[in-house]
Amino acid sequence: MTAFLAVDWGTSSLRGAWLAADGAVLEERAFPRGILSVPAGGFPAVFEECFGDWMQRPGALCLISGMAGSKQGWAEAAYCACPAGFADVAGACRWIVPGRVAIVPGLSCEREDTPDVMRGEEAQVFGALDLLGLQDGVLVLPGTHSKWVRVTAGRVETFATVMTGEFYALLRQHSILARTLPAAEGGLDGEAFDAGVALSLRSASLMQTAFSVRSLALFERRSGDWLASYLSGLVVGEELRSQQLAKVKQVIVIGSDALTERYARALATQGVRALRAGSAATWRGLWKIAATLPR
């Protein structure tokens, strides 16, 4: 493989990177062209517009991960069932332009007679493990729908989706708690965040702990940014409790600096070490998949 374009095409954004043969990132681009902004049949034109020049380069190969492979995307790439490693994912890629452009499938797993799914995170997981030189581990990709992933011998055994970011936004914007919280998101109040994490970890349900945001305001014991950071702690603590980390010593946290900072802080209160990986994990994961791609 001499020339490689890695693309992360999500719901609200489109990002791409041009990689050297050894996986080094040479150039990066980002566009506000998530799949929700692309009209039916419009994917080839947007792709050409954003990456056409790179694809002119000799021997260029492109792998695309993310929601572009969903029913609402460019072309559906059926989920690859767990356990699955990067070679399994490579074998299940869907070619758009044979030998040139392919879409990476997401992963699915079964838990409690219920399916779970991810799209895009699988590339980040394989990339983070490669960057860290690990074959096993517990990983979390925090976000609107956080993914908790268990990897053994390089293969994703199982994973779980936790709607942490969405619950936070619902409570922050649409619930009765919104009345007592500042409209704009302020900086993190560490003590407030820790108090929220601690309460959730020793409680049984966010449906009960969340009301404390209101009652603390009602009795004028707390207000404003303190309560917003506290609510953030409540949902992150709830997420950690849901994952039963009693025997886990370290967690690989993949995400933006602001989010991984909060998770590292919350994990530390449980004596769990956080290894961090940033956006480079996506490019490295796609490069790993591409390297084993049958062409």
Added chain:
Amino acid sequence: MTAFLAVDWGTSSLRGAWLAADGAVLEERAFPRGILSVPAGGFPAVFEECFGDWMQRPGALCLISGMAGSKQGWAEAAYCACPAGFADVAGACRWIVPGRVAIVPGLSCEREDTPDVMRGEEAQVFGALDLLGLQDGVLVLPGTHSKWVRVTAGRVETFATVMTGEFYALLRQHSILARTLPAAEGGLDGEAFDAGVALSLRSASLMQTAFSVRSLALFERRSGDWLASYLSGLVVGEELRSQQLAKVKQVIVIGSDALTERYARALATQGVRALRAGSAATWRGLWKIAATLPR
């Protein structure tokens, strides 16, 4: 006490009942005049308009429970701290027209260094216990903010607010799950409800189980009304799990027929008996408080 008007003045509705000296309900009225619809200073006029004729009767006494006693209501009646029985509440009533019209205070308690509050439910609790001839018990008042109440020797020892109805509405209307649920609420699918209750009871967090509504739809295993009933089961099951009912044999459920039916069904799966009480509990509770009122 010869003539008594019991009023439940909540956020969105205003209800009143005229009771005989022995507590029997003789007449009932309901108005869409919750405190949110009353302009500042408008409470006396609305009260006169709705109940003026009843208050003309000889010796008429009126007790009002609910949000009319909040900061945003007619006059603030400070919370009565737990443990508290109906006599404590009677002693803390706030007179609006001395000897004629008084507002019943809500209750407050402390749990995990955090206050919790109720307004209006205290009258229902005392009334239900009186109607059932009980002095001890665990009670639940299901709703937007469910209240779980522990009573010993006729006094509320402690209670907890669980935001069950609000979480259901947030997920139903504002979350990603709304896309896979029918716009209108259908009838209860018992099997779906039970499946949701069971999953929540053996899980750790609604933030994780809720995503199954989406994944089951994504794989076209379930759809429509089944999923709506399943989500209802998930939140009710989460509420039961949060209350650690392992040693509880029976729970007094106070509310509308539709809601108490769901809770009785969910409790039965845990081998817990449900004793039901309806809206008459409010009138009976206010009558009990009135009977001990210092006039």
